[in-house]
Amino acid sequence: MxxxxxxxxxxxxxxxxxxxxxxxxxxxxxxxxxxxxxxxxxxxxxxxxxxxxxxxxxxxxxxxxxxxxxxxxxxxxxxxxxxxxxxxxxxxxxxxxxxxLLGGRSLYTILREEGPLPLPRALHMMEQVCGSVHEAHQLGIVHRDLKPENIQIDKVGNDPDFAKVLDFGIAKIIHGDSDEEKGGKTLTMAGAIFGTPHYMSPEQVHGHKIDHRTDIYSLGIILYELLTGQPPFDGTTPMSVMMAQASRPPPDIREAAPDADVTDSVAELIAHCLRKDRDERLQDASTLITRLQQVQYELGEITSTNARLFMDASVREAAQRSSAAARKEARSRSGEHEIDTRSAPEHSGQLATMPPTGPGLTGDFPPQRGGAGKWVAAGLLVAALGGGAFYWQSRDTAHTAAASGGGDEATGGSPERIVIDSRAREIVYAVSSKPAGASVLSGDEVLGETPLDITVLENERRTFSLRLDGHQPAELTLEGAGDARQARAVELKPKPVEPAPVDAPATAWLALRSQPAGAEVYLGADMLGVTPFDWKPPASEEAVTLRFVLDGHRATQEKVQLAATK
Incomplete structure (x- = not known):
C-alpha cells in the first residue's frame, strides 16, 4: 500500500x-x-x-x-x-x-478522575519522574513542557504507579530556542505558545534563555497539583496565567489546601522549587530526588529505587511509626510549634510577639547523600539488616532541648504584646546570603528565608542568626542607624566534612529486593537466590558485585560496600 x-x-x-x-x-x-x-x-x-x-x-x-x-x-x-x-x-x-506503546492513564486523567492524591503515592510518582528528568539533564536535554499530560502511569510488575515521562525534546523541536537567545522579544514561534501556561517558568514567560532549572519549576507545580488537585496559578486566559507565573508569589500549599495531605517538609520543598529567581531554586533534579526521599523516610515510606546502605536502625523505627496524623498529635502533646517560614509582616505602631513555650526546631534536613547507583531492572533496594541500619540521620538533639522556663531573662517575663512608639523611624535592611535560602531567626522565631527584608527601629540593636543546611550558622547584628533602606550580605561558610562513625553490628545481612520481584541474584557464577531474600555476605569481603537478572529486563550489576556491615 x-x-x-x-x-x-x-x-x-x-x-x-x-x-x-x-x-x-x-x-x-x-x-x-x-x-x-x-x-x-x-x-x-x-x-x-x-x-x-x-x-x-x-x-x-x-x-x-x-x-x-x-x-x-x-x-x-x-x-x-x-x-x-x-x-x-x-x-x-x-x-x-x-x-x-504505553498503557495506563496519564497523570492528568488520574487527577481529573481521582482528585488530590495521598502524599506517599504522590512522592512515589514524583521520584520516578525526577529520575527520568535527571538523566535527561545530565545529557544536556531540557524537557521545557513538563505537565501531567506528559506523564503516563501504568501497572508494571508489583508497582501500580509506574511512571513514564513523554515528549522529551518535542518543545524544542517545534519552537527552537527562546527568542532572547536569538535576540528577539516575542513569546511565540510557529504560531504556538512556548510551553503550557499553567506549568511555565517565569523565565519562559519573559522569553529568557532556558536551562534545566525551568524543569525544576514545572516539577514543583506538578507536585503541588498532585496534592491539591489544582495548579498553584490560575486565570481566565492563558496570558493571565502566564502573568501570574511571572509576578505573583506562589500560594502556601498549607493555606491554599488545608485539607491536603501535606507536611511542612513538603510545603517547604514546593516553595523552594517555585522561586521566581532560578538561582534561588533547587539547582538540580538530583537534589530534588534526595529531598523527596528524605520526606519518604520521615513518613516511613521507603520506596526508593536506588541502591543504598541505610545506617541507624533507631531512626528507621521512628520513621516507620510516623504518619501525618501521628505527627500532628505528637506535636500537640509535646508543645512543639510548627515553624512559619514565610516572611514576617511589616509592623506599624505595634509589634505582637509570642514567647517561645516549647522546644526550638530547625529546618535542617538530614545530610544529603549523592551517587545512589543504577536502577536495577525496574528497581533495587539494598538494606543492611542484623544490627539494623538506616542512612537517614536524626536531627541534632541539641536543637530540640526544651526551653528553660517560659520567659525572657532580660525582661523578667514574656509579654504577649510589646507596644512600640509609632513615631519611631523605621530602617529596612535587605538581608541576603550566599548561598541564598538561609533561614533567618530572631531567637527561636523563624522570620523567613534570604533574601528577606527586616525592619528595625532607629537606635534599636537586634541580632539575628542565619542557618542553612550544610553550612555553619552565622550571626548578623543590625544597629538601627543610617539610611532608611540598607543592604546587608552574609557569606555562609560550609560545614567541615567529617566522616560519620558507623557502629557496625557483629553480624549483618543484606536484604536484597528488586522491583519487580523475581530477579535472580548472582555473585560471580553462583546464584544466591531469587528476590526478595536475605543474604549474609562473606566475612572476608569488603565489597561484592552482585548481578540481577530478570526475564524481560536488562541485567544489571550493583557493587555493594560491605565495610559498614561488619
Whole structure:
C-alpha cells in the first residue's frame, strides 16, 4: 500500500516510511501532531507513531532541530522515560517518531478522575519522574513542557504507579530556542505558545534563555497539583496565567489546601522549587530526588529505587511509626510549634510577639547523600539488616532541648504584646546570603528565608542568626542607624566534612529486593537466590558485585560496600 498524507482522516491501514509501519488506529491528537498505534512490520510489534503536523514539515530549521533533538532523545535510557525506537522523514516529507506503546492513564486523567492524591503515592510518582528528568539533564536535554499530560502511569510488575515521562525534546523541536537567545522579544514561534501556561517558568514567560532549572519549576507545580488537585496559578486566559507565573508569589500549599495531605517538609520543598529567581531554586533534579526521599523516610515510606546502605536502625523505627496524623498529635502533646517560614509582616505602631513555650526546631534536613547507583531492572533496594541500619540521620538533639522556663531573662517575663512608639523611624535592611535560602531567626522565631527584608527601629540593636543546611550558622547584628533602606550580605561558610562513625553490628545481612520481584541474584557464577531474600555476605569481603537478572529486563550489576556491615 502506498503512503498517504498523514493529515487525512482515512489513515487506518496505511503504510508509512516505505511500508515499515502499518497504522492501526488513532490514539491521540494535539497541537503538534497525531499519535497512532502502528505495527512495526519488520519486528511485528506494536508501537506509538507520532507524526508532526503537515504545516511543520516544510520548515527547514525545524527539520534540522528535529534530527538533532531526536538523536539526543534516543540516547535516553532511564526506565521512567519513554523509549524512542526510530525517527525519520517519510517520502512525503512528514516527520515521525516511533516509540514504545504505553498503557495506563496519564497523570492528568488520574487527577481529573481521582482528585488530590495521598502524599506517599504522590512522592512515589514524583521520584520516578525526577529520575527520568535527571538523566535527561545530565545529557544536556531540557524537557521545557513538563505537565501531567506528559506523564503516563501504568501497572508494571508489583508497582501500580509506574511512571513514564513523554515528549522529551518535542518543545524544542517545534519552537527552537527562546527568542532572547536569538535576540528577539516575542513569546511565540510557529504560531504556538512556548510551553503550557499553567506549568511555565517565569523565565519562559519573559522569553529568557532556558536551562534545566525551568524543569525544576514545572516539577514543583506538578507536585503541588498532585496534592491539591489544582495548579498553584490560575486565570481566565492563558496570558493571565502566564502573568501570574511571572509576578505573583506562589500560594502556601498549607493555606491554599488545608485539607491536603501535606507536611511542612513538603510545603517547604514546593516553595523552594517555585522561586521566581532560578538561582534561588533547587539547582538540580538530583537534589530534588534526595529531598523527596528524605520526606519518604520521615513518613516511613521507603520506596526508593536506588541502591543504598541505610545506617541507624533507631531512626528507621521512628520513621516507620510516623504518619501525618501521628505527627500532628505528637506535636500537640509535646508543645512543639510548627515553624512559619514565610516572611514576617511589616509592623506599624505595634509589634505582637509570642514567647517561645516549647522546644526550638530547625529546618535542617538530614545530610544529603549523592551517587545512589543504577536502577536495577525496574528497581533495587539494598538494606543492611542484623544490627539494623538506616542512612537517614536524626536531627541534632541539641536543637530540640526544651526551653528553660517560659520567659525572657532580660525582661523578667514574656509579654504577649510589646507596644512600640509609632513615631519611631523605621530602617529596612535587605538581608541576603550566599548561598541564598538561609533561614533567618530572631531567637527561636523563624522570620523567613534570604533574601528577606527586616525592619528595625532607629537606635534599636537586634541580632539575628542565619542557618542553612550544610553550612555553619552565622550571626548578623543590625544597629538601627543610617539610611532608611540598607543592604546587608552574609557569606555562609560550609560545614567541615567529617566522616560519620558507623557502629557496625557483629553480624549483618543484606536484604536484597528488586522491583519487580523475581530477579535472580548472582555473585560471580553462583546464584544466591531469587528476590526478595536475605543474604549474609562473606566475612572476608569488603565489597561484592552482585548481578540481577530478570526475564524481560536488562541485567544489571550493583557493587555493594560491605565495610559498614561488619
Amino acid at each position: 502506498s503512503e498517504r498524507i498523514p493529515g487525512n482522516d482515512s489513515l487506518i491501514g496505511a503504510h508509512v516510511d516505505g511500508g515499515r509501519y502499518e497504522i492501526v488506529k488513532l490514539i491521540g491528537e494535539g497541537g503538534m501532531g497525531r499519535v497512532f498505534q502502528a505495527r512495526q512490520v519488520s519486528m511485528n510489534r506494536m508501537v506509538a507513531l507520532k507524526i508532526l503536523r503537515a504545516q511543520l514539515a516544510g520548515d527547514e530549521q525545524l527539520l534540522a532541530r528535529f534530527q538533532q533533538e531526536a538523536l539526543s532523545v534516543s540516547r535516553l535510557r532511564h526506565p521512567n522515560t519513554i523509549t524512542i525506537f526510530d525517527y525519520g522523514r517519510t517520502e512525503d516529507g512528514y516527520l515521525f517518531m516511533a516509540m514504545e
